[in-house]
Amino acid sequence: MKDVKEGFIPVAGGKVWYRITGTGPGIPLLLLHGGPGMKSSDSDPLQQLGAERPIIQYDQLGCGKSERPEDRSLWTVDRYVEELGQVIQALGLEEVHLLGHSWGTMLAASYLFTKPGGVRSVVFSGPALDAQRWERDQRAYLKQFPSQVRQTIEEHESQGTTDSEDYQEAMMAYYKTHMCRVDPWPNELSEDLEQLNPEVYNHMWGASEFTVTGTLKQFDATGRLTEIGIPALFTCGRYDEATPEATEHYASLVPDAEFHVFENSSHMPSIEEPEAYVETVREWVNRQEMKRGA
Incomplete structure (x- = not known):
């Protein structure tokens, strides 16, 4: 698609890369990656x-095309929430739809708890809103x-050898199912x-999807x-790591959620x-704008 704009935004701790695809007239959709x-x-x-x-996409600090500082004190939910606000402000997004995927749903929820203005709707895709439930x-x-x-x-996790080839093969069997x-x-x-930054993943989450030992543990x-x-x-998907039961439970806690x-x-x-x-997200954001005559 034409009409692609890329650049960098200064945020707390460094600079993050962003890309805007398209110039359609609707309210922008901002994606928060996992x-x-x-x-x-x-x-x-x-x-x-x-x-x-x-x-709108952007790579969170420490990820992808964004800067990768080595200061571990930057890898906190609060700083990523601050970063999200800085991205929205820098891009002049007076109104926006948010879509978070996986860890991005943690970020979306945490941002919404600060009561920001201008967010028209939110999509929680494959939500990870309770770390202990995710692990279970x-x-x-x-x-x-x-x-x-x-x-x-289990053996490699207990021995701290999760970088072994045997462990990676076993994990791939899991990943190809869920x-x-x-x-x-x-x-x-x-x-x-x-290209995943293991420093950020291990510090915030842990060695694997099964064991939460990082700062997101609670x-x-x-x-x-x-x-x-x-x-x-x-x-969520029928076979999602974010199980349909967990996802439906989260939805039941948000007034009028779908x-x-x-x-x-x-x-x-x-x-x-x-x-x-694409069609599910398209229908959702269009319907939210029709409700209020965007």
């Missing part, structure tokens, strides 16, 4: 909506795998995972979800069911 430590997707299918509204859900999934996979993961079920994986997904937004006073859509399951997806419906994913 991780922590991951990056924006260069081929995110939501960019297709650029003819209808600007689609992954361990419940793990019990469904062959004993060899379970033992390999992260992305497209086989083979698209090259971009593999490359994005290779993260739990469920007690405050009733405070979200804007239209909210919760989505809930949608992508039946043929796990944690990456943007890759697994891109057409359905």
